[in-house]
Ligand SMILES: NC(=O)C1=CN([C@@H]2O[C@H](COP(=O)(O)OP(=O)(O)OC[C@H]3O[C@@H](n4cnc5c(N)ncnc54)[C@H](OP(=O)(O)O)[C@@H]3O)[C@@H](O)[C@H]2O)C=CC1
Ligand SMILES: CC[C@](O)(C(C)=O)C(=O)O
Ligand SMILES: [Mg+2]
């Protein structure tokens with residue numbers, strides 16, 4: 069079994085003596101900044117003036133421009149959207165990095181695909197939480213945490229691993245488990261997971277189920293509860309007890325249906341498609357497409373995002389969630405990039 073480190077295995081003194089700049093205050097940024105601060109670390113958030121700047125100030129965090137925050141800090145964690153990182157890095161981060169500083173990422177995309185090329189006289193590592201930023205914050209506040217991977221790309225000071233582990237502990241990942249990886253492994257597995265299973269695979273599965281039921285004449289509300297709402301309840305059981313924990317709780321009828329019908333839906337052909345998705349990630353085709361899409365201001369991204377927001381499952385879901393205050397109360401503020409979606413809950 070891989071070596072998984074926990075809270076008490078990790079020394080944090082090295083990071084305690086340093087200033088950490090968290091660049092960005094979005095999903096991951098706000099979570100890292102607030103968790104680190106509450107763990108006793110010295111944090112400054114690097115931003116441009118705007119919505120996040122005001123929010124960070126409101127939250128009582130020290131805020132500066134990206135250039136100033138980088139110049140003040142010894143450890144610089146880049147938590148901007150991946151597609152914005154190369155430009156901000158070149159203009160505001162790179163010129164303010166000192167020898168022996170640490171340049172840190174939560175995802176290896178830009179370093180692995182050579183969109184950010186760090187100088188040779190700094191440490192470069194990643195601390196990648198295996199969960200959404202809002203949950204990195206929420207679980208930390210509840211005394212728990214989200215697991216994280218750490219990986220060292222460049223160890224200029226000889227202390228990169230100790231720093232990476234201390235950082236992971238500071239954001240609460242030591243409570244859930246911290247595991248070593250490389251930039252290549254993190255980048256490729258993270259992209260694959262979000263595309264084939266967690267986000268792309270799941271949304272396609274949910275929509276296909278919803279459409280199958282509604283096209284057969286069943287009520288959209290029933291289809292929504294069956295194919296989307298209940299998913300959380302089923303996934304919570306998997307999170308707590310694996311597949312067997314979920315199967316323990318469902319009826320034997322459901323379990324038999326799981327065994328006989330699941331493999332009819334997700335089958336050998338699906339796995340072949342998954343292998344193609346993985347190949348496109350490994351050979352750089354996916355990265356090339358995403359970089360080009362951003363260079364031309366995201367025509368496809370915006371069109372699909374609009375179409376998706378107008379899907380019947382979203383319309384019926386918005387109405388039903390309005391009537392479930394306990395679901396609304398648990399919602400996190402949306403990120404700015406999602407606000408193009410009309411009527412999306414805030
Ligand atoms: N989202 C997640 O849960 C996960 C993300 N990651 C990785 O973490 C990193 C951050 O992702 P995520 O948290 O989703 O990012 P977000 O999209 O949530 O980041 C938005 C933040 O970046 C700021 N920002 C955007 N552009 C600029 C700019 N040009 N100058 C200064 N600030 C800017 C925004 O400020 P403003 O309000 O001014 O626009 C806002 O504070 C990525 O590498 C991602 O792959 C890793 C694991 C999970
Ligand atoms: C699953 C999506 C993710 O990789 C994440 C929350 O871990 C992301 O990039 O947001
Ligand atoms: Mg991920």
Ligand SMILES: [Mg+2]
Nearest residue numbers: 175258259262
């Ligand atoms: Mg990701």
